[in-house]
Amino acid sequence: MTPEPQRRQYLEAMGLTSWEARYRLPNARPTPACDWQRPEPVAVEAPGERLHALLDEAAREAPARPSPEPTARERGQRPAGPGKARALLGGGAPPDAAEAPAGVEAPERPAEPAEALRFTLQVACLDGRWLLLLPRERKPDTTGQRLLANLLQAAGVLPERPLDFETFQWPQMEGLPVDAPLEEARQGLQAFLEGRRRRGWAPERLLLFGHDATLATVLTVEGEHCALLDLPAWQGPSLDELAGSAEAKRALWPCLAGWREAWRDSSEDDDAAPAGG
Numbered sequence: 001m002t003p004e005p006q007r008r009q010y011l012e013a014m015g016l017t018s019w020e021a022r023y024r025l026p027n028a029r030p031t032p033a034c035d036w037q038r039p040e041p042v043a044v045e046a047p048g049e050r051l052h053a054l055l056d057e058a059a060r061e062a063p064a065r066p067s068p069e070p071t072a073r074e075r076g077q078r079p080a081g082p083g084k085a086r087a088l089l090g091g092g093a094p095p096d097a098a099e100a101p102a103g104v105e106a107p108e109r110p111a112e113p114a115e116a117l118r119f120t121l122q123v124a125c126l127d128g129r130w131l132l133l134l135p136r137e138r139k140p141d142t143t144g145q146r147l148l149a150n151l152l153q154a155a156g157v158l159p160e161r162p163l164d165f166e167t168f169q170w171p172q173m174e175g176l177p178v179d180a181p182l183e184e185a186r187q188g189l190q191a192f193l194e195g196r197r198r199r200g201w202a203p204e205r206l207l208l209f210g211h212d213a214t215l216a217t218v219l220t221v222e223g224e225h226c227a228l229l230d231l232p233a234w235q236g237p238s239l240d241e242l243a244g245s246a247e248a249k250r251a252l253w254p255c256l257a258g259w260r261e262a263w264r265d266s267s268e269d270d271d272a273a274p275a276g277g
Contacts, residue, residue: 189218
């Protein structure tokens with residue numbers, strides 16, 4: 001089950017506010033008490049006692065057979081058997097790593113705690129149909145907004161509603177334990193988009209302006225398809241790079257014709273859809 005802090009993180013990504021009662025409201029009815037049947041406690045054997053029992057059982061079941069003559073190498077090694085295990089359980093000094101038999105690896109140390117993936121996006125949706133992602137800390141300024149509007153107009157992509165960028169940052173909450181950084185980041189972004197679906201977003205295509213190594217791992221855009229969102233995708237230079245490079249603008253020009261056709265086709269499909277869904 002998802003821990004409560006992680007559940008709140010996904011709810012926050014979806015834009016849903018979670019409430020928790022801090023005190024009892026005046027004149028509120030008390031919460032009914034439930035008489036739960038608790039299972040009988042089961043006696044748990046101490047770990048040391050269980051290990052001693054296993055060692056005794058292994059010694060009884062081991063077949064008695066003559067031991068082969070040890071080699072010179074084996075004579076220089078200390079045996080690792082029930083006696084050594086009992087010595088460790090008895091509180092003796094732990095064996096030195098240098099005394100470990102050849103070919104036997106030392107016990108692995110506990111893995112370091114995983115760290116969450118970190119990235120920040122500016123997110124908008126053209127008339128709720130085309131998803132725009134900008135890997136950057138802040139919303140585009142007036143120059144960037146004007147450049148984007150000019151590109152869309154040149155491509156014949158004319159949304160009826162103005163663009164409104166929202167900031168998505170992962171992780172949403174700091175200090176939470178992380179088990180699977182990539183999977184949790186993907187779920188967080190999907191939760192954010194699912195929350196916007198409740199506001200009418202229905203993305204059909206992805207336009208990604210800019211490159212970010214962490215985001216590339218999360219989205220997995222290969223060719224012209226985004227695996228995470230299962231959408232046709234285009235990825236190109238950032239708005240800042242386009243604003244400062246005439247060559248980048250010329251390289252983008254052939255893509256605009258494809259945008260025009262895709263926008264027109266999706267508009268025709270919307271017009272042909274029956275009213276009421």
